[in-house]
Amino acid sequence: MCWPRWGVMSVTLFKLSVRNAKRQARDYLIYFVTVVMAAALLYSFNALTFSQEISTLSKSMEMLPFMIALATVVVVCVFGWLVAYATKFMLLRRGRELGTYLLIGLENKQVAQLFFRENLAVGGCALVLGTVLGGLLYQAFRAMALALFKLPYTFSFGFSLPALGLTVVCFGLIYLFALRRSRRYIRKANIHDLIYSDRVNEGVVIQTANKRRWMFGASILLGVVGTFLIAAWNLAIATAGAGCLILFLFGFFLSFASGVPAFFDRRPARKYKGQNLLIFRTLTAKLATMGVLMATISMIFTATLISEGTGLVFRGLFLGRAAEYTCFDLYIGMEGRDRDYSLYQNYIREHIPVEQSVEYQVCYSGGTQVQDYIETQTAYYNYGYEQDPVLRYSDYAALRSIAGYRTAELKEGQYLIHCMTYLEGPLKAYKEPLTLGGVTLQPGGLYTEPLSQGSENGRGYILVVPDEAAGGLSVHHQAYAAKTAEPVPYEDFYNLTVVMDKIWEGTGFGDQITTRAQEEAEVAAQTALCVFPLYYLALSLTMTAATILTIQQLSETQRYRRQFTLLQKLGMGRREMAKALRTQFAIYYALPAVPPVLIGAPFILHLAHAPEPGVMVGASSPAVIVCAALAVFFLIYAVYILLAYTSLKRNVLPA
Amino acid sequence: MLQVQNIEKYYGNKNNVTKALDRVSFNVEAGEFLAIMGASGSGKTTLLNCISTIDAISAGKILLDGVSVADLSEAELAKFRRERLGFVFQDFNLLDTLTVEENIGLALSLNREDPGAVKSRVREMARKLGISDILEKFPYQVSGGQKQRAAVARAMVAGQSLLLADEPTGALDSRASKNLLEIMTQMNQDMGATILMVTHDAYSASYAKRVLFLKDGRVFNELLRGDRGRPVFYHEILDVLAALGGDVSDVI
Numbered sequence: 001m002c003w004p005r006w007g008v009m010s011v012t013l014f015k016l017s018v019r020n021a022k023r024q025a026r027d028y029l030i031y032f033v034t035v036v037m038a039a040a041l042l043y044s045f046n047a048l049t050f051s052q053e054i055s056t057l058s059k060s061m062e063m064l065p066f067m068i069a070l071a072t073v074v075v076v077c078v079f080g081w082l083v084a085y086a087t088k089f090m091l092l093r094r095g096r097e098l099g100t101y102l103l104i105g106l107e108n109k110q111v112a113q114l115f116f117r118e119n120l121a122v123g124g125c126a127l128v129l130g131t132v133l134g135g136l137l138y139q140a141f142r143a144m145a146l147a148l149f150k151l152p153y154t155f156s157f158g159f160s161l162p163a164l165g166l167t168v169v170c171f172g173l174i175y176l177f178a179l180r181r182s183r184r185y186i187r188k189a190n191i192h193d194l195i196y197s198d199r200v201n202e203g204v205v206i207q208t209a210n211k212r213r214w215m216f217g218a219s220i221l222l223g224v225v226g227t228f229l230i231a232a233w234n235l236a237i238a239t240a241g242a243g244c245l246i247l248f249l250f251g252f253f254l255s256f257a258s259g260v261p262a263f264f265d266r267r268p269a270r271k272y273k274g275q276n277l278l279i280f281r282t283l284t285a286k287l288a289t290m291g292v293l294m295a296t297i298s299m300i301f302t303a304t305l306i307s308e309g310t311g312l313v314f315r316g317l318f319l320g321r322a323a324e325y326t327c328f329d330l331y332i333g334m335e336g337r338d339r340d341y342s343l344y345q346n347y348i349r350e351h352i353p354v355e356q357s358v359e360y361q362v363c364y365s366g367g368t369q370v371q372d373y374i375e376t377q378t379a380y381y382n383y384g385y386e387q388d389p390v391l392r393y394s395d396y397a398a399l400r401s402i403a404g405y406r407t408a409e410l411k412e413g414q415y416l417i418h419c420m421t422y423l424e425g426p427l428k429a430y431k432e433p434l435t436l437g438g439v440t441l442q443p444g445g446l447y448t449e450p451l452s453q454g455s456e457n458g459r460g461y462i463l464v465v466p467d468e469a470a471g472g473l474s475v476h477h478q479a480y481a482a483k484t485a486e487p488v489p490y491e492d493f494y495n496l497t498v499v500m501d502k503i504w505e506g507t508g509f510g511d512q513i514t515t516r517a518q519e520e521a522e523v524a525a526q527t528a529l530c531v532f533p534l535y536y537l538a539l540s541l542t543m544t545a546a547t548i549l550t551i552q553q554l555s556e557t558q559r560y561r562r563q564f565t566l567l568q569k570l571g572m573g574r575r576e577m578a579k580a581l582r583t584q585f586a587i588y589y590a591l592p593a594v595p596p597v598l599i600g601a602p603f604i605l606h607l608a609h610a611p612e613p614g615v616m617v618g619a620s621s622p623a624v625i626v627c628a629a630l631a632v633f634f635l636i637y638a639v640y641i642l643l644a645y646t647s648l649k650r651n652v653l654p655a
Numbered sequence: 656m657l658q659v660q661n662i663e664k665y666y667g668n669k670n671n672v673t674k675a676l677d678r679v680s681f682n683v684e685a686g687e688f689l690a691i692m693g694a695s696g697s698g699k700t701t702l703l704n705c706i707s708t709i710d711a712i713s714a715g716k717i718l719l720d721g722v723s724v725a726d727l728s729e730a731e732l733a734k735f736r737r738e739r740l741g742f743v744f745q746d747f748n749l750l751d752t753l754t755v756e757e758n759i760g761l762a763l764s765l766n767r768e769d770p771g772a773v774k775s776r777v778r779e780m781a782r783k784l785g786i787s788d789i790l791e792k793f794p795y796q797v798s799g800g801q802k803q804r805a806a807v808a809r810a811m812v813a814g815q816s817l818l819l820a821d822e823p824t825g826a827l828d829s830r831a832s833k834n835l836l837e838i839m840t841q842m843n844q845d846m847g848a849t850i851l852m853v854t855h856d857a858y859s860a861s862y863a864k865r866v867l868f869l870k871d872g873r874v875f876n877e878l879l880r881g882d883r884g885r886p887v888f889y890h891e892i893l894d895v896l897a898a899l900g901g902d903v904s905d906v907i
Contacts, residue, residue, distance in 0.1 A: 272773035285752035571737025
């Protein structure tokens with residue numbers, strides 16, 4: 001008799017699980033979408049890891065799987081936290097329903113199984129949908145990677161089995177961790193615990209005004225100190241700074257929520273003005289129990305913003321540096337004077353078809369007048385140039401031709417300045433004459449195209465003088481630049497370095513060899529290595545935090561509906577209600593985002609100023625990077641805010 | 656003050672129509688205390704919702720001070736509810752995130768009263784209703800009777816002229832009910848408040864000056880208290896309810 005009864009029961013439980021899973025996906029749509037996106041992100045990045053095509057793009061790209069694997073560990077933890085939080089949240093919200101199952105005779109074990117199955121069903125669906133979406137997302141990442149290497153992209157949809165396997169493992173870990181906790185909770189819970197679980201508060205509200213004030217003041221102080229410390233170029237100090245910032249966030253959110261009612265209580269006129277009363281009370285009721293959560297979310301947002309900003313800084317750094325070095329197809333800068341570079345010449349003659357080339361010398365002017373002037377105008381490091389560097393006009397004209405720039409005219413009795421863009425401002429205003437070997441030259445013009453000026457053709461600037469004026473000048477170093485018929489392949493670049501090693505064998509010195517192709521590949525690889533994992537992290541973090549905020553907000557739908565129905569009866573117009581809802585929404589979502597902006601923006605700004613001058617310019621200038629990082633962050637955040645707002649507005653405002 | 660003229664209210668669709676109100680007509684004078692009685696499903700709450708503009712009528716007219724509420728725009732309706740009507744519900748309907756003082760002050764705040772004067776006006780109203788000592792508390796920290804007095808305070812604090820009460824004693828014990836009804840009577844007599852109270856409790860109705868009886872959506876009978884004492888009026892109400900038939904056990 002027992003067997004059929006258990007069979008019937010199992011079928012009923014299965015049906016109930018399926019029905020509940022459907023309801024869960026509907027009620028917590030935003031959470032479900034995020035889990036789908038999580039699966040998509042995991043799959044697409046795993047696919048990048050296993051892609052032969054991507055890893056063979058360049059030698060350095062072999063590091064990409066390792067970088068992504070590191071990021072994946074963090075991402076699995078972050079999504080694990082999201083699923084654990086959301087599962088526990090739903091469990092508490094549905095405590096009454098689950099308690100009722102116990103009341104009508106189901107065993108704890110069965111209820112736990114029911115909950116486990118329905119969550120597994122939701123997770124399974126999300127995994128399937130996410131993998132399909134991840135396949136498309138992978139194509140987008142693939143296209144980006146190929147674009148970085150300036151390679152053509154063709155769409156080819158296919159599934160990577162190893163990537164799918166790893167995604168299933170990651171997802172399994174995420175879900176098993178979350179569900180094990182819920183399962184344990186249900187198995188131990190009694191009916192009373194479950195039925196009254198929705199009345200349990202999440203955090204502690206600090207009641208004492210003194211304690212609150214002390215905590216608020218101390219947290220602000222820690223926030224300011226922490227923001228300065230994390231910018232220090234010292235790991236121990238920066239770690240201490242991060243600790244200060246974590247303490248700041250927790251202190252701030254725990255004291256803030258309980259401090260607002262006290263603030264308004266002392267100012268009744270402000271409290272009863274307009275919709276202040278409604279907005280602040282609705283918010284503080286929510287925040288009072290969410291202090292710890294808000295602090296955690298704020299911490300996640302800070303990490304997101306820093307990840308996004310750092311990614312952009314690295315991208316800017318690589319691009320900025322590369323711009324200087326990719327102007328010549330082949331460049332060799334040779335240390336010392338009167339050097340014999342026949343070994344290089346021999347190799348190039350035999351292996352590399354050259355269309356145009358120049359061998360030239362960078363000389364010293366005999367003075368430091370331009371360097372002295374620059375130092376009074378901006379931050380400048382001479383990088384081994386003890387005097388102003390000088391280039392013969394004929395060599396300069398050849399270099400411009402090789403780089404593909406228009407001709408620069410030099411009139412008799414004049415000199416030109418060629419500099420990096422960051423020195424353009426100060427040097428435009430420089431009108432001093434230059435005296436070389438008894439000849440005085442007047443300033444004739446300024447050019448700013450990339451010309452290997454990191455340290456090769458001068459440090460940031462070089463003076464271009466008539467050939468005859470450079471006659472007796474001392475040589476700083478010799479160099480060779482060439483325009484080749486084809487991009488110089490990696491093998492030739494490598495062989496040239498072998499030649500260099502032979503020349504300098506046992507001395508510990510070396511020459512500067514760069515090829516446009518190698519530099520571009522290196523930039524692409526470095527960009528991919530830094531930007532992909534950092535944005536992978538940033539995306540996962542933003543989605544997790546925004547989803548938790550949204551789940552919290554949407555879980556109040558019924559209470560808000562009751563509230564607005566009552567307010568309608570009390571004579572509040574629909575427009576006013578919508579305005580109150582909007583304001584409350586704006587504050588709720590702005591609150592955890594404000595500290596990250598205050599911490600993240602100065603940090604990114606500081607980081608973007610770290611590279612040598614002249615690199616972070618134009619689209620990579622520090623201010624642009626901060627704005628871009630903020631824009632990316634708020635763009636993703638805004639999607640969640642908009643979804644939550646439209647859903648809540650539709651469901652809570654009376655028709 | 657209030658004229659209800661032949662109003663009808665239908666619910667449902669063309670296949671299944673329920674007539675909740677059927678040609679109901681009556682007038683309410685300013686300063687009157689009127690009770691509307693009837694068994695469950697007789698249309699009491701529907702009538703109240705129509706008068707309060709929460710629900711729209713299917714036919715007929717409701718005039719307040721000669722103005723038809725059906726002709727008012729959405730903004731005018733909101734203004735009308737804010738300035739003229741006060742609501743008291745069976746389940747209090749106080750906002751649980753607001754203290755008692757803030758719940759009462761909310762009505763003034765919505766009415767765009769001077770924010771600086773809100774606190775003093777709330778305290779003045781609380782004093783009249785005997786709830787001064789619970790103003791700092793949240794609704795879940797006070798008793799049902801205190802909650803209902805707070806709801807009355809909210810309904811009257813902005814100087815609303817018509818108080819609509821839907822089963823105000825429904826969730827209260829007998830002592831708290833008596834206390835509340837005495838307060839409502841006092842507000843009616845001393846402050847000139849016009850009160851329209853829906854109830855199915857004969858004891859509560861006996862505090863009114865006039866009682867309208869609804870049955871199946873129609874006005875079945877009307878009782879005027881006149882100079883009689885409240886206990887006598889109470890028994891007369893019971894007699895009418897007995898005549899309504901079948902529902903006496905529901906209404907006592």
